[in-house]
Amino acid sequence: MTSSFPPVEEQLRVITRGIEKVVPQDELRKKLQHSRDTGTPLRVKYGIDPTGIDVHLGHTVPLRKIRQFQELGHQAVIIIGNYTALVGDPSGRDEARSRRLTADEVEHNARDYLAQVGKVVDMSRAEVHRNGDWFGRMSFADVLGLCGRVTVAQLLTREDFARRYREERAIFLHECLYPVMQAWDSVEIRADVELGGTEQLYSFMLARDLQAQQGLSQQIAVMSPILVGLDGVRRMGKSLGNYIGISEPAYEMMKKFMQLPDGVMRMYFELLTELPMDEVDRLLAGHLKEAKVALATNVISQYHSAEAAVAACQRWQAEIGGEALPSDIPDVALDASLLTSGTLSAVRLLTALGLCTSNSEARRLIEGGGARTGPEKSPITTHDQQVSVSDGLLVWAGRKKYCRVRIG
């Protein structure tokens, strides 16, 4: 049992890959050494608020790190913040969360979330806790006691609170409790390591204080950088619409990968794959498109079969890289009564097919040169052009929207 852990240096190499910051730096080695000496797995905490999450690659960064800890023999501890979800994480937010979730919603989200997490983490070996288990039992006196350990000045060292305070924007009292609650979770589950983004530093350090006050061993913060989204600038997030979800079909993922800005590839390789970094650098020194294909197939294989990833890649090469028509052209029914002697004005055709939401939009599309018909994509030149419509006609509204007409 004692020897079941890999050597400390080896563990460190795995753990620190793609990690922006470990605080305190040197304690991690000590903890690992101690763990190995005594044959005791480290308790690795990762908390998330079940606020209705469609898990995307950004979330998988810490999740993958948990997985790596598991593979090194450590204990994953996942905290479902069903109580903290009622507060809303103020991190990085300029405004308080506008709407509170109900308990039912939270529980539903939690289950949904855990199912998705299972694609990355080995759930059969992970502990799962809901922080309502302990917060729900606290009395108001307990809460006061907890609050008595934290000062407002400490809270204001958080950049987000400090900024809001400076800018005279609202900071709600319950938001102030958020980091305290998160920190308390670490006390409850006796965390040795906590994973998360760098924006969580404050809460992580607070957890150390609370642990020390309770006479517990203090946790180490292992913080990942924030994964940028498809735009290559802002963090990957659902609300920004710049994400790749892990439940998406392989081909959808492929398309999104290939649209990534080149500059983010190194980060993606580092955070989302196990490929050795010298190998990555070799790839990036070559043709960048090939590197991107390698990246995409690697990641897609993690959520679909390797065959599916390759197939998605080939399909992309054929349909988008090459000249082949898309293989997923949807059929759209067109009422025959709309036609006059087999023709229909271009504007009306586009709206009738649902490719444009209004005649004005269709008109603009045509004037912009984006409306085309047929496999050869011959352009429609004027908005009042009469298009002769036959069954099976291909209609294009730009390169990404298209359909095949079914006269019915």
Added chain:
RNA sequence: GGGGGAAUACCUAAGCGGCCAAAAGGGCCAGACUGUAAAUCUGGUGGCUUAUGCCUUCACAGGUUCGAAUCCUGUUUCCCCCA
């Protein structure tokens, strides 16, 4: 409880009586160029059976005006400060 400020299209944000369907960025859409990358350039970004035309928009409801996003009244929401 008192005082101050704000609400404009997807977002930020101009406009403060006619020239406003409403400046400017951003975003987004389309086109060119490409590796459906980035960068760049161009056009577009309320609706209308096809329009130097009409209709609906500037928190909501009224009002003043020949004419209002712009002025007045009330309502709602939000923010800040003092207590």
